Amino acid sequence: MNKRFLVTCLVPTLILCAASSLAATGDDWGVNPKAGTLGLGVELSKSLSEKFSVGLGLNSYNYKTTDSANGIDYDFKYELQSAGLLANYHPFTGAFRFTGGVLYNNNELKLTGKPSAGSTYTINGNTYTASQVGTLAGKLTFDKTSPYLGLGWGNRPGSKFGLSADLGVLYQGSPKLSLTASGAAAGLTSDLEQERKKAESDLSNFKWYPVLSLGLYFRF
8 A cells, every 4th residue: 555645544534533532621722823834824723632732724825936048038936835634742741742644735836938039948959949839838746635744842732822833744745747838849749748757757856845834823
């Protein structure tokens, strides 16, 4: 059985089991605004006991930048969008905790290349003029269901206010790349596919995404 699939199925099950079996000694709710490598986010959490809590979080951030190479202007757009179901375990009933869960991972990187007149593209070792390729578009995506494991500090059940920090990793699988062009030159489609495969292979090691966040928490 695929290990990532097993973890993906197991974590929500453990969260639900904990929610149904633990006798909650604290009935407080918490709100945790934060910022980090997943973007700007907020998490709503519910205490189940002195050591356990569960949370539902949302993260989002968009960033645009441009770059130029060989007379071609490239527009890059980073779109960070994710939602997570998380479980927190405070082994010493203090601020330190272990966190695990699953995220719906809609993070993407989009690229658009717009060549100026007279510039050329080199695709799979072959040269194409700007008019032959037209606009080049690419998109990098990841597994939509991504398990998360990490360590954290803060947001302890019963604690009313404070700072929070998280450090962990998100298993997002091998990145998937798509490449398209508005032009229809002979051989262009085949060369784009070969270029896509090479780039996707080069990116195959980026299966783990580091997660770091800092924020505040309020419990009531």
